[in-house]
Amino acid sequence: MSVQENIRTLDSHGIAGREIARRLGVSRDSVTKYTGQQDYSPKPPTPVPRPAGSVLTGFEDTMERWLGEDQQRPRKQRHTAQRVFDRLVAEQDYLGSYSPVQRFVKKWKAQHRHAGEGFTELVWPAGxxxxxxxxxxxxxxxxxxxxxxxxxxxxxxxxxxxxxxxxxxxxxxxxxxxxxxxxxxxxxxxxxxxxxxxxxxxxxxxxxxxxxxxxxxxxxxxxxxxxxxxxxxxxxxxxxxxxxxxxxxxxxxxxxxxxxxxxxxxxxxxxxxxxxxxxxxxxxxxxxxxxxxxASLALPGVGFDPVRYESRTADKTGNLLIDGNTYAAGSSFHSRTLTVGLRHDVVEILDEQATPVRSFPRAFGRQTETIFEPASLLPLLVTKPGAWSHSQLRPLVPDLVRDWLDTATATNRRRLLSAVDAASGSAGFDAAIHAADLLIQRGDTPDIAALGMLARRLADGSAPPADNVDLSVYDIFTTTAGTDTFTTVTTATGEIA
Structure with missing residues (x-):
């Protein structure tokens, strides 16, 4: 603009065009062009046409026909520029590059866009x-x-x-x-x-x-x-x-x-x-x-409980199919019609009187294994201790308990399972099976009384130390061959010495 401004300034002073060209070092044609231009108002940009002889010559009608037919197709099944290019190469022996096709498709779609297409700005009220x-x-x-x-x-x-x-x-x-x-x-x-x-x-x-x-x-x-x-x-x-x-x-x-x-x-x-x-x-x-x-609404006095209740009939093993996954209600519920409560994180099973009997973390997606509570399997195993070897419960118990039950007789196996079942009701399965593990480590007999008491103490956090008690300190009160013996003597006053 500085050169143009200088040309027009010298021209306004009456200096001849030849002199202006000499002073500014520009051609006389440039001086004539800018001194003769009447309107310097800004003009909108115009696209520069590409040279003739495009590689698309002869293919325009085919592309326009394909794109025109698209108007009758679903929006997601219309030609993209890439698809037009692929079809031209495969069906029309097109030898050019992708770029001219892409520009043609873009221009065609812009020219054939309906007035109602596009998006409008939405105004959202408060609340x-x-x-x-x-x-x-x-x-x-x-x-x-x-x-x-x-x-x-x-x-x-x-x-x-x-x-x-x-x-x-x-x-x-x-x-x-x-x-x-x-x-x-x-x-x-x-x-x-x-x-x-x-x-x-x-x-x-x-x-x-x-x-x-x-x-x-x-x-x-x-x-x-x-x-x-x-x-x-x-x-x-x-x-x-x-x-x-x-x-x-x-x-x-x-x-x-x-x-x-x-x-x-x-x-x-x-x-x-x-x-x-x-x-x-x-x-x-x-x-x-x-x-x-x-601008929003006041909350009611009580919060909404987002739970969905459905009816399900358990199969012969006491399992229920819920959202494609299998949940174990327990063998005692076989063939019974139960109510299932579905929350975002929990599946709750209720009996015919709407009393909760089982609760599971809710599974999303397809699970290949049955979802169960370990304690729910115990009553059936007490009745049928021979099923222990292939029970779902077997992989879940500690190694010592598993080995003990594997080698135990049917009577002893039933006795331990009964003790764990009884303790699970008051202390929970984890505490009960932990108590059985501790008793076996100590070499004690895991009977119902001892296991139940220990399980409750574990659940309360007041478990005794796991080490065996050393009873050898009491050996001084016993007698062996070649040692002195203690004799109980009753004195005249009736005292024991």
């Missing part, structure tokens, strides 16, 4: 929450696990909460929502979901929700809304939050002794987000979130 799941790894009790991270966001304030679960069931969703509700002291008026959250599905205008989530909404008086399938942009705030929380709260992988411990840490870290400033509104997130809470 609205968005819900979604993602996945992340964490180390629980020393074991690396892939967890499902449950994320709840409030798009008005951009406040975000996360909890980790082992599945994406309705029980997990309801438990996670209750945790967030109890934490903030309110329930959002509207919750936005998609079809992947396990509590409901939208197919066209029809929405089908699980009974558990229906009861959850009644409990808190909240409303639900579901996105169109494959339209994550309709809840973009939580979609972005899933990635944000995974990168910022779970890198490196967090470690915890239990899943509940991890969730306590995650909830505490989410609170720190309230101190940040909203990316657009320029106010602290915590200040905006106060408006979210104020």
């Amino acid at each position: 609205t929450a968005q819900v979604d799941f993602g996945q992340a790894e964490a180390i629980i009790a020393g074991t690396r696990q892939v967890l499902h991270i449950f994320v709840v966001t409030f798009p008005f304030s951009n406040m975000r909460f996360v909890q980790a679960y082992r599945g994406e069931t309705a029980e997990c969703v309801c438990h996670g929502l209750r945790t967030v509700f109890d934490h903030i002291g309110a329930a959002p008026r509207t919750m936005v979901f998609d079809n992947a959250t396990g509590i409901g599905r939208r197919v066209g205008p029809k929405i089908v929700e699980t009974k558990l989530f229906g009861a959850f909404k009644l409990h808190y008086r909240s409303e639900s809304r579901y996105c169109n399938p494959y339209s994550g942009n309709e809840k973009g705030n939580v979609e972005n939050a899933v990635g944000f929380l995974r990168r910022n709260l779970m890198v490196p992988e967090p470690e915890a002794a239990s899943l509940q411990g991890l969730n306590d840490v995650l909830l505490a870290r989410c609170l720190a987000l309230a101190k940040t400033v909203h990316y657009r509104k320029g106010l602290p997130v915590g200040e905006l979130f106060a408006q979210d809470v104020a």
